[in-house]
Amino acid sequence: MPKTLSLTGLCCLVIYLFTLSSCDKEIQKEIETKTVRDTVKIIDTLDVDRPINLKATKGLFGTKINVSWTPMPLAQKYQLYKFNEATQKYVLLKELSDTTFDDLIIAKPLTKNFYKVRTFNNATSFSRFSDADFGYTSGLNYYKYLAFGSEGSGASQFNFTMHITSDSNGNIYVSDEGANRVLKFNSTGTFLEQFYSGSGARAMAFFANGNYVATRTKSQTYVQLFNASKQLIREWGTYGTGDSNFGNIEELTIDDDQNIWIVDGINHRIKKYDQNGNLLLKFGKQGNANGDFDAPFGICYFKSKIYVSDTRNSRIQVFDKTGKYLKTFANKNAYYAIKAKGDNLYIATSSYIIKTDENGDVQEKIGEGQFQLAVGVTIGPNDEVIVCDVYGRKIVIFKKG
Known part of the structure; x- marks a missing residue:
């Protein structure tokens, strides 16, 4: 004859089954969430691409650093930023329509100067920043x-x-x-x-x-x-x-x-x-x-x-x-x-x-x-x-x- 469950055992069984059901639901919820995150394409709300291939020259010139990047589709102009050691922030150096710029304001030769650039058509149409790059000058007045x-x-x-x-x-x-x-x-x-x-x-x-x-x-x-x-x-x-x-x-x-x-x-x-x-x-x-x-x-x-x-x-x-x-x-x-x-x-x-x-x-x-x-x-x-x-x-x- 099967043993009769005590009232205490019965309560425990009910609690166990409820907990198991709750865990299954949480696991299922995590799987569904992960599936959503892995399969749904994140849509970038910006309407222009960020510049790529940013390059700053390293010792090629004596008194300037040339910064250049690849022209981007739909870009009308760009904003070039330079890292400021005093404020420890990137600050706007130049707004321009070209994709190359000569930085003539170099404090010291053979020191790294960091740059990044973004497409900036207007206040509501701009891109994320490019990857940063650094350059430096040789300190000589003439270059080959x-x-x-x-x-x-x-x-x-x-x-x-x-x-x-x-x-x-x-x-x-x-x-x-x-x-x-x-x-x-x-x-x-x-x-x-x-x-x-x-x-x-x-x-x-x-x-x-x-x-x-x-x-x-x-x-x-x-x-x-x-x-x-x-x-x-x-x-x-x-x-x-x-x-x-x-x-x-x-x-x-x-x-x-x-x-x-x-x-x-x-x-x-x-x-x-x-x-x-x-x-x-x-x-x-x-x-x-x-x-x-x-x-x-x-x-x-x-x-x-x-x-x-x-x-x-x-x-x-x-x-x-x-x-x-x-x-x-x-x-x-x-x-x-x-x-x-x-x-x-x-x-x-x-x-x-x-x-x-x-x-x-x-x-x-x-x-x-x-x-x-x-x-x-x-x-x-x-x-x-x-x-x-x-x-x-x-x-x-x-x-x-």
Whole structure:
């Protein structure tokens, strides 16, 4: 006979069954809730996409950080935010329609600056923020913009390039001594033409009226003047040691009277001519005293003075327009080509370009560690520093920023 449940047992059974039923309902409810959460698509109430691929440059530029991102459909404009260390918050930096921005307000070089961006058409149409990215500057005023060239004899190829100049339009003229020619490129390194042909092509420069002087060695004449249409006007200079002779020609410069100053490296002297080929002045001899030279190379007319690089003596000597010695500044480098722009000199030192004031105080080293042998330099119309890397068989352009 089955045992009869006591009243107490009966009550317990009822409570157990009720509890079991309640647990089943809770489990079922959790399963249903989970199913709903896993299967129902969450609808974003924002009507525009958030920007993607936000990138900030890291040390590419000297004084700025470039921030960019992918253009988004339906976006009319964007809001770029930058993290503020003082407030520990992101603050609005710029509202813009473009997808790239140069941040020029950098407190310290080599420190991380964080950015994020969102699509912002108006107060009721905007997206969530992009992922953040950081960037930093190098602290240098110049950055490498581009390089072009390789070894060879074709267009945009070089054999042995030691001399370079540019015109007022930013075109670049590279004297390839080994290939007996001068090649012309535009400001972005695109080959334009073979501008000049001459055995052992050396330095050239433009006069204020668009005419130009080109020099060469191993030829019947060393100096040639052309008009802006490339028609030969006159020529002079042969091999030798006399007033109308050259051992070789290195750099040249044109002064404010449009006279031509030429470096004769083998004969260790400087010669000044007018445009008719008349010798106006000569000075220098081999030695290491003030006013002497040992393999001079570069020359530049700057603030009514003549600056000459005395390569083996590792110094720059300064003269007035009569050839009178004024002063010297030097360091341990071998100096090569010299160019001037504004209040500054730019001097090739084989390893880099130094930017100095008229007293030789170094303000910046440009391209340090990026050359095999930097010998030729010229300055573009927007202060671009354009350099011949002789052994690298290439031209390297640096820009401010």
